[in-house]
Amino acid sequence: MTPHHSASLPPLHGQFPIVFANGHKIDSIGFWCRTCLEIAHPMQMRGLVSRLVEGAADVRAVYDCPCGCRSEYLIRLKDDKSFIYLDESGWHTGSSKLSRLQKLRIRVTHLQMQFVIRIGYRSIGRKLKKIKRTLHKISMRQGNSRF
Numbered sequence: 001m002t003p004h005h006s007a008s009l010p011p012l013h014g015q016f017p018i019v020f021a022n023g024h025k026i027d028s029i030g031f032w033c034r035t036c037l038e039i040a041h042p043m044q045m046r047g048l049v050s051r052l053v054e055g056a057a058d059v060r061a062v063y064d065c066p067c068g069c070r071s072e073y074l075i076r077l078k079d080d081k082s083f084i085y086l087d088e089s090g091w092h093t094g095s096s097k098l099s100r101l102q103k104l105r106i107r108v109t110h111l112q113m114q115f116v117i118r119i120g121y122r123s124i125g126r127k128l129k130k131i132k133r134t135l136h137k138i139s140m141r142q143g144n145s146r147f
């Protein structure tokens, strides 16, 4: 990832939905601060969606949380509903073919869940609040500052 200032990135929300040639559509992605777990309002996200490779969309997103921390995301979404994302430990693969609940459980268990991909899901705000509560519970139980 090249260093950049989020101020130079355009708002992310205007670049959704992402629609692939085969009809697969991603309405939005939900993000939160990795440090304090505050949910990012979609209007506060800045970033870029680039379509350089056929059948894939690269999403670079930045959230400057009021707590002072910055969370950066790099995700490649594919038209077969799979995706890969980068975090501090490297690239990971995921699939949105899993049920949403399954996905949530798997990621939360591994404390790796960093974003929620919304596919035809209307109440993402409510879902994010639920995730935030779950993440708080886990980090309290473990008594660490992993996030």
Ligand SMILES: [Zn+2]
Binding pocket: 033, 034, 035, 036, 037, 038, 065, 066, 067, 068, 069
């Ligand atoms: Zn924060």
